[in-house]
Amino acid sequence: MYIDRPMxxxxxxxxxxxxxxxxxxxxxxxxxxxxxxxxxxxxxxVGNPKYKSGELxxxxxxxxxxxxxxxxxxxxxxxxxxxxxxxxxxKAASGDSEKTEALYKAAALPPFEVCKIxxxxxxxxxxxxxxxxxxxxxxxxxxxxxxxxxxxxxxFNVYLNLESVEDMDHIGEIHKILxxxxxxxxxxxxxxxxxxxxxxx
Numbered sequence: 001m002y003i004d005r006p007m008x009x010x011x012x013x014x015x016x017x018x019x020x021x022x023x024x025x026x027x028x029x030x031x032x033x034x035x036x037x038x039x040x041x042x043x044x045x046v047g048n049p050k051y052k053s054g055e056l057x058x059x060x061x062x063x064x065x066x067x068x069x070x071x072x073x074x075x076x077x078x079x080x081x082x083x084x085x086x087x088x089x090x091k092a093a094s095g096d097s098e099k100t101e102a103l104y105k106a107a108a109l110p111p112f113e114v115c116k117i118x119x120x121x122x123x124x125x126x127x128x129x130x131x132x133x134x135x136x137x138x139x140x141x142x143x144x145x146x147x148x149x150x151x152x153x154x155x156f157n158v159y160l161n162l163e164s165v166e167d168m169d170h171i172g173e174i175h176k177i178l179x180x181x182x183x184x185x186x187x188x189x190x191x192x193x194x195x196x197x198x199x200x201x
Contacts, residue, residue, distance in 0.1 A: 001077045019087065024079035024111045027153035031118045032072035034146030037139045038121060038128060039065050045133040054131025061124050068117050075117075079110040079157075101165050108161035111154035112174060118154070119181045122147040122188060129195045141196040148189040155182065 002010045002021065010029075014021050042062045045051045051058070086107040093099040125144040132140060155178060162171050 002080070003073050003076055020080040020083050021076075022079075022083065023153060024083065024114070024157040025076050027111060027150045027157070028072050028075040028079055028114050030146050030153065031114055031121070031150035032069055032076065034118070034143040034150065035065050035069045035072060035121050037143040037146070038125065039069065041128055041132045041136040041139050041143070044136055045131070048133060051131060051133060054127075057127055057131050061128060064124065065121060068121050072114065072117055075110050075114055079114075082107045082110055097166075101167065104161045104164040105167075105170065108158050108165075108174070111157035111161075112178075114154035115151050115158065115178060115181065118147045118151040119185060122151070122185055122192075125192050126188070126195070129192055129199070134199050137196050137199045141193055144189050144192045144196075148185050151181065151185055 002013075002025075010021065014026060039062060042058050042065065045058045046055060046062065086103045089103040090100060093103070122144055125140055125147065128140050128143075129137070158174065158178065162174065165171060
């Protein structure tokens with residue numbers, strides 16, 4: 001698993017002429033980096049008397065972000081596993097459309113999970129700006145940028161895999177979740193960055 005190996009190895013393989021890791025895995029890495037920054041800000045806030053009034057909210061962020069980070073780190077490798085399974089499975093399926101569609105649905109799942117987790121964490125960045133340690137305000141801003149970017153990146157991989165799916169009910173359920181977020185998150189990120197800029201000024 002890449003998560004247990006040196007970062008250089010992952011980045012070298014990402015840059016190489018290899019099918020994996022690819023964009024889906026990179027989106028999960030970007031999201032996990034963003035959430036890690038959120039946790040750093042939160043950990044520098046808890047226990048600081050200056051931010052006592054928001055400590056319960058920050059403690060809740062830590063709890064949720066710890067879980068999200070673990071899930072995202074697992075998705076770095078899960079995306080790779082599903083892509084390999086898809087590549088091998090298409091050859092073995094020999095034109096079996098039902099099996100092929102199931103493989104594409106499975107391949108869409110890791111980036112779909114990245115989208116949902118990144119969106120949930122980006123929403124918490126606003127609370128982090130309001131209640132978190134102001135000395136790390138740029139880290140909160142960067143976390144928001146990374147999370148929006150990872151959402152948008154993973155979304156492309158979801159839709160790419162759905163191109164090979166004919167189950168319109170399945171496609172509709174995914175669109176029902178992602179479409180509102182596509183509109184909401186860029187505006188939210190811009191709002192968060194404006195709030196961060198006000199703190200800096």
